[in-house]
Every structure is written in C-alpha cells, then in structure tokens.
Amino acid sequence: MTSNVNFLAKAGLQTLIDNLVSLGYECIGPQVRDHAIVYDVITNIADLPVGIIDIQSPGQYRLEQTGDKNYFRWNNGPQAIKPLVFKPEEPIWSCQKSPDGNLRFEKNMISVKKRAVIGVRACDIAALFLQDKHFLHDHNKDEYYRDRRQELLLIAANCTKSAATCFCNSTGDGPRAHYGYDISLTELADGLLVHTLSEQGENVIKELELRTASQEELAEADSLINEAAEQQRSLPSHNLKDMLFSKLKDARWQQIAERCLSCGNCTSVCPTCFCHSENEKPAMNGEVSQHTRQWDSCFSQEHSYIHGITIRSETQYRYRQWLTHKFGSWHDQYGRCGCVGCGRCISWCPVGIDVTEELNAFANGA
C-alpha cells in the first residue's frame, strides 16, 4: 500500500454512509437477506452483516454468525455488481401501432441515480471492467449500461479471508483491489484502512475522522490479505485457450453433462456473463408492444436456435460452449480470460459442479 493510507474507526463507517447520502448518492451495501449476502439500499451500519461469514462449497452456501465485530469478513453472495449495471430484465424500446398500421418506435429512456456501492470485492471490480469492455468497447455502446456505469462510485473492501470456492489469486484479480475503485477499505480488528483512487473518493472521505495509518496497521492489513490469498482452488494456468480447444471431442464433456442440469445458474451468477435475449411483449389491445431484453444463458435451448435447428441441443455442447468461451475465446475477444475467480458458479451450481476441478481434469488429461 502507498503512504496515503488512512485509519478510520469502525464507527466512522456510519459517517461515510451519511456523507454519501448527503452528497446525493443512493448507498448500496451488503446485507443479509434470505440466508445470503445481497447488495441493497443501506442507510445504517447496523444493517451491514456484522460478524457474518459465508461458508461456501460446491453447491452450498451458508452464513454463520461469528460474534465478532467485522463488517466485511464475508466474501460474496450470488450477486456481483452486474445487476446494478446490466439489469436482469428491462424494456429497451416500444412500438405503437396506429389504426392505419403505421408504426412509431420509442426508445425506453431511463433516469439514473448516482449510486455508491460499499463492500465491492476485487474480483467484482475486475468483472465490471470486463463487462465494460463488452458493452462499451466499440461505437455501438450500450446506453443503459453506460448510463448506469457512469454514475457508480465504488467502495472496495479488500478480502481478509477467502471462501473455499475463491480462486481469484490464480486469475490475478484478488484478493486485494488494485484498480477501479474510488475508495478502498481494509478491515482490521479494530478499524479500517482507507485508500482512495479518485477525486470523487477523496471528496467522500474528506470529512471523516482519519489519521495516517501506522506501520503496524499496514502490516496487519498485508498479513490478512496475504492470508486470504492462500486459496484452496486454482486454475491450471492463466491461458487455457489452446488446451480447451484441443479437447473439443473429449469424453469428459458428456460426463459433465450427466451431472449438469443446464439450468443456467452459473451464467446468471457469473459477474462477466453478458448474454441476453430480446423479447416482445404485445399489449392485449394490439396498440403497443414492448421490446425487452433479459438475461439469457448459453445453457438454454433457444440460445443457439436458428430456423428449426438447435446448434447446441445437448448439454455437453452447452457446457463446452460456456467453458471454451469463458476460458478460451474470451482471450481473443477481450484480451484476457473471462473468469475472475469469484467462485460463484461453484457455490451456486445446484449440483455442485466445480469449474476448477473440471478445468484441472481437462488440463491433466484425465
């Protein structure tokens, strides 16, 4: 960490939230809902998941109350930042049909609030940058994504522990956030280290009761984050493209398909998956029709449907498409692997298929 790291008492978090609110931000923070950590509107630090840790394993996610005073010692829930910028479902335009058959098209306009998200993890920032590359990379920018993205202020929380499903260390995306945030927090036993990367971030923290962090505090933070970097899972290598594309006819795809539900949960919780379908919702009166888009998945039959043919009718092809895209062709499309090591696809797979296990098996020729 650089020298301009400050120390904030834990109670100071409330002032941070208050500052954000008074600066006009809608404050989104982690909280417990329905047995998981979710991001939602927050105004009071009492709503943060104090003392909560998440115990994750393939197909399983449980929360546990440790009784300690940590706000950020959990790792993640099913959502990343994705739903805040790339909405699960939204209208994009509508068409009005007049009695004489004329069609009038109207773009769906959105009004976007300034939003601050507290507790964002390094892997999720990396994922957001990947989605930026997808939705904003050429002249056809996605306006909805862009408008929401521009108004985000990110307050990162460096991970001080890793879930059993985490493997960000092997993708190079965590556990410490290095870029993309406005403010970062590292939670110590009795305070938080605060660092900023942007003017907006500076603006938010300037009225907090801060003091320069001591060498001991910096060392404590390093040691916690280093501990979090000791992870149980890892990828076989950074670039798996050639390996995967050399195994397109491997019998393992079918073995995975026997376990895989092709339910699409992995792609829905994946913070980088971007596929969406466009759908039509005509009103009963025949006068207006909404054109919407919604999250889709390469695990769905319709994803690969063209006039009577389903290109990926079998699960083995759907799983192979997902894996070879995420860990293979993504390198050509966006210059890096499409995985950030958050481990969500492992925990939230209802049958516990472990992407690291499958990749290692392919890499080791098993």
Next chain:
Amino acid sequence: MKPRVAVHKFASCDGCQLAFLNAGEDLLTISTLVELVHFAEAGPVDPDARVDIAFIEGSITTPHDIDRIQRIRKNCKYLVTIGACATAGGLQALRNYANAEQWVPEIYAQPEYIQSLDTSTPIRDHVDVDFELWGCPISTQQLLVVLRDMLSNIKPHIRQEKVCMECKRNQNICVMVTQGSPCMGPVTQAGCGAICPGVGRDCYACFGPSENANTTALANRFEGFGFLPQDIIRRFRFINNNATVYKAEAEKWSAKND
C-alpha cells in the same frame, strides 16, 4: 367478424379459468376483441358452438369426457389446453398408479353410479392440440400473450427455459444452495415468475418439465441431501406426475425403492 372463443372445462379445479377472470383490465379488452360464446364460469353457455379458439381446462377422466373433447375438436379451428390437468393429466393422474376396481368401492357407497375411467389423461392423448399452456394454475400473462399472438395470426411461443433463469432474474436467493431444499426449479419450465423460491420455498414443478430436463442429476442431488427414494418419488409424482420425464424419473426411484 370477431373471432369466436370458447372455454371448456373437464376434470379440474376451475383455477385456470380464473386466469382469464383475473386478467383485470385486459379481460375487458378481450371482451371487445373476441366473442366469448361458451364460458360457463363467466356466464355464456353454448358447449356445441363452432369457434375459432377453444381453451380446454381439465383432464379426461370419464367416457363422457372422451365424446365431449372429440366434439369440441370438430367444432374449433384451434385448440389450446390450459393448465396441468389438460396438458399432463393433473394431480388426479395419481389415480393412474392405483387400482380403480379397488379404490372406487372403498370410497363410494354406491360404486355402480360411478362412471369413471381408470386413468386421468391429458387432452393430447385424445385429440390434436395446437398449443399447450402449462401451470397449476397457468399464468395470466402467458395466457394473454398466447391469445394476443393468435389474434395477430402469429404462432404463439412460450420459452421452455428453466425456472432457475426466472428465479435469478428476480434476484431470488437459491433455496437449494442455501437451505438444501429439494427444489424442482432446475427441471421445471419457467413462466410462473418463480413465485415459490421468491418466498423461500422450493419449486414443486407445477409448470411441468422444462426443455432438456436432467431429472436424474437433480434426483441424485436430492438423495445427496439425505432424501429417501420415497421422498424423491413424491417430488416427481405431484401436480405433473403424468408428464413423461417426471413419470420416468419417479419410476426409476420406485424400482430402487422396491
């Protein structure tokens, strides 16, 4: 001339007909777009009227039903089934697993008055069906879209993706992963709005099988959670017990149980 529409009922609870009646403002719009010639629950009765679209609720359970559905088929241009009963035989298809000769006298004091088939079967087993709407009950939204498409002369289409897709789009928390609940969402067709997982309950498959349903992988997972074969059989032998893929999975576990 307005298209003529009939809503017929067979063995069922009337809940799917309520999907029409619960359509709110759209119901008023429908009444201006079509001529409802037969819909006993709503008023008009003319069971033998010739119509453009016949909506069928309920399953076939009596010899009289068989005659009636064939008459209806002859009298309509398009036939659309609404709900689990008409589309898969319904909950009452559980009778297909029992011996009618035995249970009828056990229940009825004068079994000679009971004229019932041994089975409850979907409409598709008896006549050609043009479109099927699943659900117990069906979703009003799906019904409206299908009716709208038909009025626009567009082939109706319903996505057969899994409930999980809808569940995740609603940002529900997975009950299977957080609570070990035996959720049927991964093998069930979306369309309901993932109502049950949305209130923390496991899906019980009332919308019937999704496309590409891997029932075996799901059943194995339930077993891993500690459920016994008879529990697993009950998951598949419920509202849509007679749907082909659920039926086959239940039979596999039934064989294990023996």
Next chain:
Amino acid sequence: MDIRFPHEAEIVERIQESPNLFTLRLRFTDPQTQQAYQFEPGQFNMLYLYGAGEVPISIVSDPMDDNLYDHTIRAVGRVTQGLADLHKGDYIGVRGPFGRGWPLEQAEQKDIVIVTGGLGCAPTVSVINYIMKRRERFGTVNIVQGVKHSNDFFWKERYDMWRNSPNTNVLLAADAGDAIWPWHIGPVTSLFDQLEYDPDNVLIMMCGPEGMMRAVSHHMIENNIDEQSLWLSMERNMQCAIGHCGHCQFGEKFICKDGPVFSYHEISSLFGIKGY
C-alpha cells in the same frame, strides 16, 4: 440512423418467389432515413414484425439503388411466417445494415465462383446481381446452384439470363430430380470439373448449408485454392445484431458484427464441429 432501434418502413411491393419464399421491397417512411441508409452486398437488416419480434434478413437489392431495399425471406419461423402474411402498404420496422459483407474490392479482376446450396440463398443473390451489373470488373463468373430436389429450383429466368451473359458459366445440380430436370443430378461438388477459373486468380463465395460449404471448401483446398480466397456467409441466432447479446458467437467471432461473411481461413478451426 440509430441502429439500436427500428425505423418504420413501408412494404412497397411483395413478390411471391416460390411457395414459401417471398421478397419484400421496402422504403423507409422517413425520407431522411431513406437517404442516409447505405449498405454493402452480404450485409443484413433486422426486420421487425409488430408484436412478434425481429429477424435478421440479408439485403438482396443493389447498393447503388437508394430508393428501395429488397429482402428475400423464407417463411420458416413465427416472425418470418408473420411477415409472409403482410401486404403491399403494410408497415414493418427496420434497423441496419449490420455486419461485414462480401469482399467485393478484393474480388475485382478475378475469376469468381459463387456456390449456393438450398433454397433461395439471398446473400449470394445480392452478390450475383452486383457482379452482373458491373460485369467488366470481373473475370469469368461461375454460378453454381445446388438444390435438394429439382422442385425446389426457382428463379429459372434469372439463371437463364445469367447463363446468356458473356463469360458466365451457370451450373445447376439437384440431389434428386424429376425426369424433366435438364441439369445435373448429384452434389454440387460433382460439377466442379466444369468450373472455369484461374486457380491463382479466383475468389470463391458460398452460401447455404454448412455441410455443403464444408464440402466445397475441402474440394477447393484440395485443388490448391488458398483458404483466404474462400468466402462464406454464416448464420447463427442473432438478436441484437451489434455483438452484445452473445447468441451468434462462433468461437471468438460474433457472426453479426465480425461476419456474417468470413474467409474460410478465419473460421476453419471450428467450422463443422457439432455444437459451435
């Protein structure tokens, strides 16, 4: 024009080409949109049918004709069947053009082989029309059309017209045919010994079923044609048409924006592998 949202277009003419193939001749209602609109052969538009949705359809008219845009459509799905029911004077939505078309500059001064399989392969019709109108810029033109059954063959007049053009070689084949079918019975590749081209100065364009395009590509490669001289038009599910929705991915390629026309060289690693 904002290609993210449809613009109203009027059906100026509707032509029934064969029992399930029809052409919609369109004009944008807004004169400014009409004027600004430009495309290249091989590109496509998203056509919107009110209440049903959009479909990607290739543009078959000539790019220099800025009055009308023709789309030849096969009625196979719910949207295209709905479009088939429309009449002259009806309105639809159009956005586009999308994608990369045929390499026409690269094709100039070369011999050309255009191979089409299946029914009414619109992407090649546009390029044939384009070349025939600018005949002097190209060498020998070979037009090869394969159909499953001789009954599937239509646009006979067009082929007759092309056959009578100078330096143009038209070859027709049906996998199966009636006694009156005057042309070849068998796969299109069995006609290839009749092609007239200079192997060092030829460009091949293909459209149709992938099995056919694969067979043609292999045949050409075996005959020492460079992979980069083989061009084909690909099809996948497309919904956004700007590389965002993810459906049309073919390995690292987005068919909608990187294609739909590719050189064989660009896609050969996954071409023909089931599931891609």
